[in-house]
Amino acid sequence: xxxxxxxxxxxxxxxxxxxxxxxxxxxxxxxxxxxxxxxxxxxxxxxxxxxxxxxxxxxxxxxxxxxxxxxxxxxxxxxxxxxxxxxxxxxxxxxxxxxxxxxxxxxxxxxxxxxxxxxxxxxxxxxxxxxxxxxxxxxxxxxxxxxxxxxxxxxxxxxxxxxxxxxxxxxxxxxxxxxxxxxxxxxxxxxxxxxxxxxxxxxxxxxxxxxxxxxxxxxx
Amino acid sequence: xxxxxxxxxxxxxxxxxxxxxxxxxxxxxxxxxxxxxxxxxxxxxxxxxxxxxxxxxxxxxxxxxxxxxxxxxxxxxxxxxxxxxxxxxxxxxxxxxxxxxxxxxxxxxxxxxxxxxxxxxxxxxxxxxxxxxxxxxxxxxxxxxxxxxxxxxxxxxxxxxxxxxxxxxxxxxxxxxxxxxxxxxxxxxxxxxxxxxxxxxxxxxxxxxxxxxxxxxxxxxxxxxxxxxxxxxxxxxxxxxxxxxxxxxxxxxxxxxxxxxxxxxxxxxxxxxxxxxxxxxxxxxxxxxxxxxxxxxxxxxxxxxxxxxxxxxxxxxxxxxxxxxxxxxxxxxxxxxxxxxxxxxxxxxxxxxx
Numbered sequence: 001x002x003x004x005x006x007x008x009x010x011x012x013x014x015x016x017x018x019x020x021x022x023x024x025x026x027x028x029x030x031x032x033x034x035x036x037x038x039x040x041x042x043x044x045x046x047x048x049x050x051x052x053x054x055x056x057x058x059x060x061x062x063x064x065x066x067x068x069x070x071x072x073x074x075x076x077x078x079x080x081x082x083x084x085x086x087x088x089x090x091x092x093x094x095x096x097x098x099x100x101x102x103x104x105x106x107x108x109x110x111x112x113x114x115x116x117x118x119x120x121x122x123x124x125x126x127x128x129x130x131x132x133x134x135x136x137x138x139x140x141x142x143x144x145x146x147x148x149x150x151x152x153x154x155x156x157x158x159x160x161x162x163x164x165x166x167x168x169x170x171x172x173x174x175x176x177x178x179x180x181x182x183x184x185x186x187x188x189x190x191x192x193x194x195x196x197x198x199x200x201x202x203x204x205x206x207x208x209x210x211x212x213x214x215x216x217x218x219x220x
Numbered sequence: 221x222x223x224x225x226x227x228x229x230x231x232x233x234x235x236x237x238x239x240x241x242x243x244x245x246x247x248x249x250x251x252x253x254x255x256x257x258x259x260x261x262x263x264x265x266x267x268x269x270x271x272x273x274x275x276x277x278x279x280x281x282x283x284x285x286x287x288x289x290x291x292x293x294x295x296x297x298x299x300x301x302x303x304x305x306x307x308x309x310x311x312x313x314x315x316x317x318x319x320x321x322x323x324x325x326x327x328x329x330x331x332x333x334x335x336x337x338x339x340x341x342x343x344x345x346x347x348x349x350x351x352x353x354x355x356x357x358x359x360x361x362x363x364x365x366x367x368x369x370x371x372x373x374x375x376x377x378x379x380x381x382x383x384x385x386x387x388x389x390x391x392x393x394x395x396x397x398x399x400x401x402x403x404x405x406x407x408x409x410x411x412x413x414x415x416x417x418x419x420x421x422x423x424x425x426x427x428x429x430x431x432x433x434x435x436x437x438x439x440x441x442x443x444x445x446x447x448x449x450x451x452x453x454x455x456x457x458x459x460x461x462x463x464x465x466x467x468x469x470x471x472x473x474x475x476x477x478x479x480x481x482x483x484x485x486x487x488x489x490x491x492x493x494x495x496x497x498x499x500x501x502x503x504x505x506x507x508x509x510x511x512x513x514x515x516x517x518x519x520x521x522x523x524x525x526x527x528x529x530x531x532x533x534x535x536x537x538x539x540x541x542x543x544x545x546x547x548x549x550x551x552x553x554x555x556x557x558x559x560x561x562x563x564x565x566x567x568x569x570x571x572x573x574x
Contacts, residue, residue: 120306123271124368125296125323138310 004184005191019172025192027168031087032155035094039151042095043102051110051140052132060107064100072097072158080165090162097158098151105147109140141211149204156197160189170196221247222268222376222408227277229263229433237263238433241277245425247375250402250409252423254416254456260433261412265378268410269298281376296324299369299377299407304385305361307353313339313364314349320372338371339364343397359390366398370405379411383418395422416456420445420464428453442468466530469565471523474532476546476555487511493558494541501553508553510541520545522553529565532557 008014015021050056072093079089113136121135137144163171173189176182222245229238238260245251253261266272267279270291278285286294299320307316314335321331339349342363353361362382369377382398383391399422402409413419419426420441428436428444430452437449445465448454457464479499482488487498496513499520508520521535522545535544536559545553 114309116302116304116306117308119271120300120302121308123266123269123295123300123302123306124320125292127292130323135308135310 001183001187004182005187008184008188021188021192024168024170024172025196028156028159028170028193028196031091031094031159031162031167031169032152035091035155035159036098036148036152038091038095039098039102039155040148043099044106047103047106048110048132048137051107052128052136054111060103064103067096067100070096073161073164076161076165085165087167090159090165090167093161094155094158098155101147101150101154103147105144105150106140109143109147110136112143113139142208145204145208145211149201149208152204153197153201156200157193160193221245221280221282222410223280223283224264224267225278225280227264227267227274227279229260229267229272230275236260236432238267238274241433241435243427243435243438245408245410247282247408248406249424250411250422251425251427252419253410253412253427253429254414254419255429255436256431257414258431259429261414261427261429262380264429264433265380265410265412268376268378269295269300271295296320296372297374297376299372299374301362301365301369301377301379301382303381305353305365307361307364307368309353312350312352313344313356316353316364317368317371319368320374324372334371335367338367341370341401342367357390358386359394362386362390362394363397366401370401370407375408377407377409379409381413382411384413384415391418398422417464420457420467428456463530463533466533466565467528469529471525471527471529471532471546471557474525474529474546474557474565475561476557477561478555479553490541490543490556493556494543497541497543499545499556503552508545510539510543512540516540520553522547523557529562533562533566536562 009021013020017023046060050060075096076089076093079092083089110132117139118131118135121131126134159169160171160174162169163175170189170192173185173192177185177187177189222243224241224243227238227241228236230236241260241264243264253265255261263272267274268281268286270286270289273287278287280286307313308319311319314332317335317338318328318331321334322328326334336346336349339346344360344363344367348356348360353364356364362385365382369379383394386394395418411419411422423441425438426441426444427438428449430436437444437453439447439449442465444453445457445461445468448457477493479488480491482501487500490497490499494510498511500509500511500517502508508522510518510520512518518540520543521539523532523535524547532544536542536557543556543558546555546557548554
């Protein structure tokens with residue numbers, strides 16, 4: 001099986017064309033990117049709003065729990081049945097799993113900013129938009145990036161299901177391999193997804209470090 | 221002039237934070253709101269920059285109802301110093317101080333230039349300008365807080381227990397600094413504290429408040445000390461009242477004895493003031509030393525005419541020969557004061573001489 005995988009990797013033909021490894025990798029990243037961006041558009045403003053005003057905390061917790069409990073594959077299958085084959089059903093499923101970590105990160109980051117610092121900002125004459133942009137978001141950045149990192153990893157791992165409904169991505173190798181009992185190919189898919197997740201996680205970890213300098217770690 | 225017109229603040233649960241407060245704070249004065257926790261002093265102060273809205277009554281600045289001024293505009297014209305400085309942890313000291321100027325629309329470089337001036341004014345080393353607040357001591361952070369409040373040169377300065385979080389030595393230093401600053405810049409300062417000593421030492425006017433936000437007395441420190449309006453105020457100032465009163469008389473009119481001329485050994489005999497004692501003055505090193513009959517040597521305290529009778533009495537009590545030196549206008553010790561010279565202040569109380 002390992003040998004099958006290695007020879008698959010060694011075959012130059014598998015690295016070229018529309019179904020080659022680079023193309024599949026590109027598709028996988030593209031789905032993931034779309035899903036995370038869509039989740040950001042939904043979850044980021046919502047998290048900032050709830051964190052800044054404190055309105056809707058109960059909603060946030062219950063919605064996150066519900067979303068976390070949803071099975072991605074089930075959601076996608078249901079949406080396919082409702083809407084037919086297309087990019088939208090898998091994308092929707094991915095967006096739904098990306099929202100909770102982003103929402104939690106943004107909300108926690110903004111809500112946990114020292115209330116005295118926010119009070120000071122308001123008292124010296126900042127309006128709410130300035131408080132959010134100049135005080136809360138910069139201070140929340142480490143937690144926001146942490147949430148984003150979690151969301152990206154989950155989406156990368158879950159984007160394999162897009163292949164289940166005849167789309168591309170690294171899941172292709174897994175579902176195609178399973179269909180013809182070619183476990184070498186299944187392993188190719190698994191290794192690629194794992195590798196991609198690890199590389200991205202490393203990059204994001206560096207990013208989080210860069211934006212959470214020591215000055216934020218020291219207690220005031 | 222800041223005017224409170226029958227201002228009340230009742231919280232939704234029915235708690236009265238401030239009850240029917242009438243107060244006139246003159247422009248350029250240093251007014252201290254003092255009282256135990258829960259007496260509504262901070263709530264009252266925060267009504268001046270609309271951080272708290274009164275449930276009844278009005279607050280006016282120079283005759284204008286502040287409820288009619290946009291909150292952000294109002295606050296940009298009022299400096300605010302918080303208990304724990306409330307600095308932005310993600311901004312350098314310089315950018316913290318430049319914040320208000322930036323909000324007022326100044327360019328980054330102009331705002332930073334002003335911020336440098338403000339840091340200098342509060343006695344902060346320019347080398348600290350590029351540090352982050354977490355890298356400073358509590359006292360330094362508090363100075364940055366004052367600098368941030370002063371940077372835009374607002375006519376009004378609000379201070380919420382600004383010195384309560386720093387250690388006693390730094391607190392005294394900061395208090396002296398603020399007193400000095402106020403003499404220079406003449407803002408309308410409103411400060412909140414629970415420390416009656418701090419209030420007596422800093423304020424031109426003191427408003428004593430009791431739980432429930434009831435104003436007990438609004439008067440000068442000396443009046444508060446010597447003529448407390450009721451038993452509540454009395455209980456606040458009863459301790460050490462006599463000594464505290466001496467803080468309000470200066471040595472301006474005290475009868476000092478001029479120093480004689482030095483003998484052949486360069487030492488000045490003190491004569492009847494302290495028989496057997498000699499004074500050694502080193503003008504180059506700017507030191508003064510008492511030399512006793514048995515050869516003991518003690519550094520001599522030196523005061524100015526502007527210092528208080530309280531500090532003079534303290535120095536006299538601490539001196540081995542019961543004397544304290546007085547400087548002339550040129551900072552040269554020319555005379556000394558003993559217990560007898562202070563006696564009139566002690567015997568008749570400060571009221572007769574102040």
